[in-house]
Amino acid sequence: MERCIFCRILARQTPAKIVFEDDSVFAVEDINPQSPVHLLVIPREHLVSLKDAAADREGLLGHLLAVAAKLARERRIESDGYRLVINTGALGGQSVFHLHVHVMGGRMFHWPPG
Ligand code: 5GP
Numbered sequence: 228m229e230r231c232i233f234c235r236i237l238a239r240q241t242p243a244k245i246v247f248e249d250d251s252v253f254a255v256e257d258i259n260p261q262s263p264v265h266l267l268v269i270p271r272e273h274l275v276s277l278k279d280a281a282a283d284r285e286g287l288l289g290h291l292l293a294v295a296a297k298l299a300r301e302r303r304i305e306s307d308g309y310r311l312v313i314n315t316g317a318l319g320g321q322s323v324f325h326l327h328v329h330v331m332g333g334r335m336f337h338w339p340p341g
C-alpha cells in the first residue's frame with residue numbers, strides 16, 4: 228500500500244483516535260505521546276512537509292494553527308501553556324512525511340529542544 232500512515236488513518240484503513248475533523252484538516256491522538264496531551268493536527272491533503280505548503284497554502288497553514296489553538300483550549304492546556312511543533316525534513320526530526328502540527332501540553336518543555 229503506497230499511502231502514508233496519515234492518509235491511511237484519514238481513509239479509515241488504519242485505526243486512530245480521531246478527535247477533530249473538518250473540510251480541510253483532522254486531528255488525532257499521537258500513538259506514542261510525549262506529554263499528557265499530545266495531538267497531531269493534519270491537513271487532509273497529502274503535503275509532504277512545511278516546505279511543500281509554504282508558498283501557496285497560507286490559508287491552510289493558518290487554519291492548522293487555529294485548530295491547534297482551539298484543541299489546546301478544549302484540552303485545558305491553554306492557561307498553563309503548551310507547545311506546537313512542526314518537524315520539517317531529516318534534520319528537523321520529521322519521521323512521517325505528511326505535514327502535521329504537534330500540539331503538546333501538560334508538562335514543562337525545555338528550551339532549546341533536544
Ligand atoms: P514527526 O516525527 O514526523 O514530527 O511526528 C510523527 C508523529 O506521528 C510521531 O509523534 C509518532 O508517534 C506519530 N505516529 C506515527 N505513526 C502513527 C500512527 O500510526 N498513529 C498515530 N496516531 N500517530 C502516529
Ligand code: ZN
Nearest residue numbers: 231234273325
Ligand atoms: Zn499522507
